Amino acid sequence: MRVFYMGTPDFAVPTLQALIDSEHEVAGVFSQPDRPKGRGYKMVPPPVKELAMAHNIPVWQPAKMRDGTALAILKECDPDVIVVAAYGRILPKDMLDLPRFGCVNVHASLLPKYRGAGPVQWSVINGEETTGVTTMFMGEGLDTGDMLDKVETPIGKEETAGELMDRLALLGAELLLGTLKKLQDGTAVRTVQDDSLATYAPMLKKQDGALDFTRSAKELDWLIRGVAPWPSAYTYLDGKLFKVHKAIPLADQKGEPGCWADGKKLIVFCGEGALELLEVQPEGGKRMRGEDFLRGRREGSERKFTSSPSL
Numbered sequence: 001m002r003v004f005y006m007g008t009p010d011f012a013v014p015t016l017q018a019l020i021d022s023e024h025e026v027a028g029v030f031s032q033p034d035r036p037k038g039r040g041y042k043m044v045p046p047p048v049k050e051l052a053m054a055h056n057i058p059v060w061q062p063a064k065m066r067d068g069t070a071l072a073i074l075k076e077c078d079p080d081v082i083v084v085a086a087y088g089r090i091l092p093k094d095m096l097d098l099p100r101f102g103c104v105n106v107h108a109s110l111l112p113k114y115r116g117a118g119p120v121q122w123s124v125i126n127g128e129e130t131t132g133v134t135t136m137f138m139g140e141g142l143d144t145g146d147m148l149d150k151v152e153t154p155i156g157k158e159e160t161a162g163e164l165m166d167r168l169a170l171l172g173a174e175l176l177l178g179t180l181k182k183l184q185d186g187t188a189v190r191t192v193q194d195d196s197l198a199t200y201a202p203m204l205k206k207q208d209g210a211l212d213f214t215r216s217a218k219e220l221d222w223l224i225r226g227v228a229p230w231p232s233a234y235t236y237l238d239g240k241l242f243k244v245h246k247a248i249p250l251a252d253q254k255g256e257p258g259c260w261a262d263g264k265k266l267i268v269f270c271g272e273g274a275l276e277l278l279e280v281q282p283e284g285g286k287r288m289r290g291e292d293f294l295r296g297r298r299e300g301s302e303r304k305f306t307s308s309p310s311l
Helices: 010-021 047-054 069-077 119-125 161-185 217-226 290-295
Strands: 002-007 025-030 035-037 042-044 081-085 103-107 130-137 147-154 233-237 240-250 267-269 274-282
Touching: 002 010, 002 047, 002 069, 010 025, 010 047, 010 081, 010 161, 025 047, 025 069, 081 161, 103 161, 119 130, 119 161, 119 217, 130 161, 147 161, 217 233, 217 240, 217 274, 274 290
Parallel strands: 002 025, 002 081, 081 103
Antiparallel strands: 035 042, 103 130, 130 147, 233 240, 240 274, 267 274
16 A cells, blocks of 8 residues: 555654555655754754655655645645554544545554543553553544554553553554555454543643642552653652652551651652652752662751642
């Protein structure tokens, strides 16, 4: 099949690589514009663009999808199918109707659960035990099109959203190739989504990483893993930002929420249970083990984390 690909971040790279390595022809790629990055704000291309250019595949980065420019490019490339994975833009109806086999999206959830831009993160934050990838026909709504294929996988008890995203990207690439084969063979089965079962997974914001130690240790563990690597979980100590990168929940621990226990380990009491903070990062400092942080604290200094710098 002649495929036109649309994708932007690391999640979309394995699917493009799978298409490149397959019998299919990748006619072109759409990706989001280059973004400034680092202290020098150097313009950096998105991962999908880098991979496409490495294989001499034409890449376009249209700023708009509805002014006719992007549609003209697609018509010139004349694809049999458009494949989309984490592109980050809504496609208008004239694009959805263009290819013979339609537009197929690789979505990192078991639809209709977790429609939206943050399905992997919210599945971890909400304590789901399983998740997966769904291939689907794209419609005009947000992840509302008919489903084609699914693959399910358990979420590891210590797995972060970033680690899970990497696994799902590989599963999605394999699933997409199977879906394309069924479309070619005429054996693909469309399944309408049950909208009553739908949940929304918005893109994360920085404030989503805020830790409230009045919540249970189990819920905070989900949150810490769900916001890793971005935006990272955080609290405040001595009025300064304090990031928590890794922790484990402990049962049968009781104390004032936000305060930590005496001992060599950084064990913080929660509304239910406690968290052992394994990797932390004080404001202006480097990542360190919780034990190392405790060793560097002065005797008699503040021993309570707060939800805001002023508390």
